[in-house]
Amino acid sequence: AQSVTQLDSHVSVSEGTPVLLRCNYSSSYSPSLFWYVQHPNKGLQLLLKYTSAATLVKGINGFEAEFKKSETSFHLTKPSAHMSDAAEYFCVVSDPAGFQKLVFGTGTRLLVSP
Amino acid sequence: ETGVTQSPTHLIKTRGQQVTLRCSSQSGHNTVSWYQQALGQGPQFIFQYYREEENGRGNFPPRFSGLQFPNYSSELNVNALELDDSALYLCASSFDQTGREQYFGPGTRLTVT
Numbered sequence: 193a194q195s196v197t198q199l200d201s202h203v204s205v206s207e208g209t210p211v212l213l214r215c216n217y218s219s220s221y222s223p224s225l226f227w228y229v230q231h232p233n234k235g236l237q238l239l240l241k242y243t244s245a246a247t248l249v250k251g252i253n254g255f256e257a258e259f260k261k262s263e264t265s266f267h268l269t270k271p272s273a274h275m276s277d278a279a280e281y282f283c284v285v286s287d288p289a290g291f292q293k294l295v296f297g298t299g300t301r302l303l304v305s306p
Numbered sequence: 307e308t309g310v311t312q313s314p315t316h317l318i319k320t321r322g323q324q325v326t327l328r329c330s331s332q333s334g335h336n337t338v339s340w341y342q343q344a345l346g347q348g349p350q351f352i353f354q355y356y357r358e359e360e361n362g363r364g365n366f367p368p369r370f371s372g373l374q375f376p377n378y379s380s381e382l383n384v385n386a387l388e389l390d391d392s393a394l395y396l397c398a399s400s401f402d403q404t405g406r407e408q409y410f411g412p413g414t415r416l417t418v419t
Contacts, residue, residue: 228410235310235396236349236410282348292400293362294339294408296348 194219194287196266198297206305211255211270213300215283218264224286225266226294227257231279239281242266253277278304309333310399310411318417319387327382327414329397337401338380339408340372343394355380384416392418 199214217223227239240251247259257268266283283297309332319325331338337356341349351364355374369385378399384391394415398408 235412236398238407238409241407292339292408293351293354293364294341294349294398295351296341298348299346 194221194223194285194295196225196283196285196295196297198281198283198300200300201298202301202303204303204305205273207275208272211268211273211277211302213268213281213283213302215266215268215297216264217266217283217285219285225257225259226284226286227251227255227266227268228282228284228296229279230282230299236282239268273302273304275304275306278302310397310409312395312397312411312414314414315412316415316417318419321387321389321418323387324383324385325387325416327384327395327397327416329380329382329399329411331378331380331397331399332409335399335401335409336378337399338374338378339398339400340380340382341396341398342366343396343413344390345393349396352382387418389418392416 195218197216225242228236229239230236239255240249242249242259250256255270280299282299285295287293287295311330313328339354340352343349352366354362358374371383373381394413396413398410400408
């Protein structure tokens with residue numbers, strides 16, 4: 193079965209500094225991986241996706257992620273944090289069990305201080 | 307905004323009651339999935355409907371059931387509510403059952419007392 197592990201439950205950064213949110217995956221297939229963001233009292237928004245094309249994936253709002261098969265990792269980065277980036281981030285793997293089921297990590301809360 | 311809408315926004319029910327949650331898919335999408343997100347956790351897959359048929363289910367008991375209508379809107383029904391059913395319920399629509407991108411609605415917050 194597919195799974196993801198988010199290595200940090202909370203990450204705190206200062207505005208203008210880099211962001212790194214870590215995710216490791218486990219998959220017996222060539223995985224489809226995603227990062228979603230959830231702002232308070234809002235639904236989930238897709239930040240970016242990896243589906244076996246380029247290993248460096250660019251998403252919205254300046255975020256990007258690199259797929260590293262040798263390390264089974266899919267870390268999310270952003271060069272410079274903005275106050276509006278404060279939210280819950282979920283690393284997600286797609287389980288293609290005849291249909292597309294999304295399997296979510298436990299989430300990382302990103303805190304951005306002025 | 308994804309174009310996926312859910313109603314109601316919030317709901318309070320008593321243990322043992324039944325509840326129906328509704329979802330309207332993004333235009334052009336024929337597949338809908340439902341997820342349960344307990345407080346402080348990631349969403350858990352409940353089931354998926356494709357062209358009005360359930361074609362996949364997670365580890366949820368039969369008292370969780372659903373419907374998908376010809377216009378691809380959907381309902382999630384939960385019978386015999388338990389306190390642990392308190393959660394944010396999210397629906398997500400996709401282009402088809404193999405669609406890797408799922409677009410989420412804002413969710414319905416269910417509180418069971």
